[in-house]
Amino acid sequence: MNVLEVEHLNVWEERSGRNLVRDSSFRLAQGECLAIVGESGSGKSLTCKSIMRLNRNGIRHSGRIALNGEDLSILSDKAMRRYRGRRLCMIMQNGMSAFDPSRPIGAHLQETLGIHYDWSRAEREAKLAAAMIAVGLREPAAVMSRYPFELSGGMLQRVMIALALVLEPDVIIADEPTTALDAVTAYEVVEQFVRLRERLRSAMIFVSHDLGVVRRIADNVLVMKDGEIVEQGAAREIFSGARHPYTRYLVSSKETLSRHYKWLMGGVDVAQG
Amino acid sequence: MLKVEGVYQSYRRSGLLRRTNHEVLRNIGFEWEKGECLGIIGESGSGKSTLGRLLLGIDKPVRGSITFDGKPIADRKTRRGAISAVFQDYTSSINPFYTVRQAILEPLRLRKSENESFDFGSLLREVGLDESYLDRYPHELSGGEAQRVCIARAVASKPACILLDEAISSLDGSVQMQVLELLRNLRETFGMGYIFITHDIQAAAYLCDRMMIIRGGEIEELVRTEELANVQSPYAKELLRKVIS
Numbered sequence: 109m110n111v112l113e114v115e116h117l118n119v120w121e122e123r124s125g126r127n128l129v130r131d132s133s134f135r136l137a138q139g140e141c142l143a144i145v146g147e148s149g150s151g152k153s154l155t156c157k158s159i160m161r162l163n164r165n166g167i168r169h170s171g172r173i174a175l176n177g178e179d180l181s182i183l184s185d186k187a188m189r190r191y192r193g194r195r196l197c198m199i200m201q202n203g204m205s206a207f208d209p210s211r212p213i214g215a216h217l218q219e220t221l222g223i224h225y226d227w228s229r230a231e232r233e234a235k236l237a238a239a240m241i242a243v244g245l246r247e248p249a250a251v252m253s254r255y256p257f258e259l260s261g262g263m264l265q266r267v268m269i270a271l272a273l274v275l276e277p278d279v280i281i282a283d284e285p286t287t288a289l290d291a292v293t294a295y296e297v298v299e300q301f302v303r304l305r306e307r308l309r310s311a312m313i314f315v316s317h318d319l320g321v322v323r324r325i326a327d328n329v330l331v332m333k334d335g336e337i338v339e340q341g342a343a344r345e346i347f348s349g350a351r352h353p354y355t356r357y358l359v360s361s362k363e364t365l366s367r368h369y370k371w372l373m374g375g376v377d378v379a380q381g
Numbered sequence: 382m383l384k385v386e387g388v389y390q391s392y393r394r395s396g397l398l399r400r401t402n403h404e405v406l407r408n409i410g411f412e413w414e415k416g417e418c419l420g421i422i423g424e425s426g427s428g429k430s431t432l433g434r435l436l437l438g439i440d441k442p443v444r445g446s447i448t449f450d451g452k453p454i455a456d457r458k459t460r461r462g463a464i465s466a467v468f469q470d471y472t473s474s475i476n477p478f479y480t481v482r483q484a485i486l487e488p489l490r491l492r493k494s495e496n497e498s499f500d501f502g503s504l505l506r507e508v509g510l511d512e513s514y515l516d517r518y519p520h521e522l523s524g525g526e527a528q529r530v531c532i533a534r535a536v537a538s539k540p541a542c543i544l545l546d547e548a549i550s551s552l553d554g555s556v557q558m559q560v561l562e563l564l565r566n567l568r569e570t571f572g573m574g575y576i577f578i579t580h581d582i583q584a585a586a587y588l589c590d591r592m593m594i595i596r597g598g599e600i601e602e603l604v605r606t607e608e609l610a611n612v613q614s615p616y617a618k619e620l621l622r623k624v625i626s
Contacts, residue, residue: 147555147556148553149523290425290580291580291623292580292620293424295623295624296623298625317553317554319554320625321625357555358554358555361554361555361558361559362555364558364587365558365561365583365584366583366626368586368587369582369586369587369624369626372606372609373609373610374610
């Protein structure tokens with residue numbers, strides 16, 4: 109059963125008519141994690157935003173996007189709003205701009221949950237606190253009373269993952285969630301994503317240009333270049349025998365670094381995927 | 382040779398009722414030899430960028446001394462031709478009203494050596510670009526290209542040392558690799574040394590001769606890269622284990 113089906117997605121700039129994503133089709137099965145990789149400007153984020161219908165003004169898209177067989181493009185903006193968060197949950201790259209800067213984190217989370225579920229305030233708080241502890245935020249009450257600028261990038265990323273845990277969406281879309289983090293924090297956040305998948309069993313789209321992270325988390329990989337899908341397949345196959353020269357180039361530049369590192373560390377056990 | 386001895390740095394934090402001193406660096410001491418590539422590794426907030434600013438002389442430590450060939454780094458004359466820098470944010474590193482040609486000439490003009498007929502072509506080819514880039518403006522360059530221009534600018538004055546503060550962190554994976562290769566090649570061609578500040582341990586291990594692991598403003602461990610597998614402190618071990626390869 110495919111949770112999400114994207115068929116012939118085209119994204120273009122209205123003013124210039126420039127094509128940004130061309131004829132992109134892929135599907136996401138229940139519980140699957142699909143990674144979208146590619147350089148900046150290859151159309152990864154545009155694809156995600158088109159699914160969420162969050163593209164900024166002046167960017168248009170066409171094609172069929174179906175969630176559990178239901179065509180999302182015929183939904184009104186109001187109906188689509190109810191889907192965002194509850195059914196399709198997006199985790200952004202920059203936590204600092206993903207939260208309302210003028211209110212404490214807790215107020216924002218309460219509001220989001222209040223829209224989607226008719227739980228009492230105490231219920232919402234209890235669920236949030238449990239989720240925060242699950243993602244390694246040890247003092248949920250303190251975190252909820254803080255403003256976004258008072259938390260580090262890694263903590264904000266965890267708060268977003270905690271919110272996804274409570275919302276239990278059908279599809280989670282994570283757009284470069286580790287790119288703005290330092291290596292150690294990125295490692296911990298990736299571990300949280302792995303556990304999030306285990307717990308919710310929801311499908312996930314994971315956008316990244318870091319192939320190390322992709323190898324750790326993804327079942328399938330979709331490679332984009334200049335707005336087109338150049339290759340898609342099982343993660344293992346992409347890493348061992350990519351067909352497209354561009355994919356091979358991406359994989360080999362990552363391999364050079366990690367092989368050198370492993371050689372230095374004398375083959376001792378480093379985090380592997 | 383760059384010598385750092387007993388360096389402390391702190392910033393005053395003004396609160397509503399009292400002022401507190403926030404200590405960023407504590408008792409930092411190490412030496413950098415000419416031609417060496419030294420990696421400074423740490424998490425965000427560990428003080429590595431603050432240390433970078435001190436090494437460049439754009440900030441002064443509250444205690445301790447930093448000298449280059451025996452002369453204080455805070456003196457502009459010491460720095461001239463000795464050390465230059467490449468920063469993380471390539472978009473704000475080049476004056477947006479300057480073309481690539483003007484950007485590269487900027488440090489040379491400050492040294493009053495711009496009259497020397499300067500071979501832009503070979504310099505740009507050295508960083509993987511060519512003459513056609515000379516009249517472009519920064520906004521016409523991709524991230525990788527802009528960072529290459531920044532590197533070319535740093536190389537132009539032929540310094541003994543280039544300090545790279547997270548210079549590859551905001552580039553895409555494959556472009557990161559190209560820039561790392563470029564830095565390796567430049568080192569062979571010009572014989573310059575690097576101070577490579579980063580949180581990317583794999584990249585540092587690829588480029589550096591020695592690695593300094595810094596935590597909470599203090600040096601946790603300083604090892605030769607070949608000895609990286611034998612780090613002693615528990616923190617360094619954990620840091621190296623948490624590398625997603």
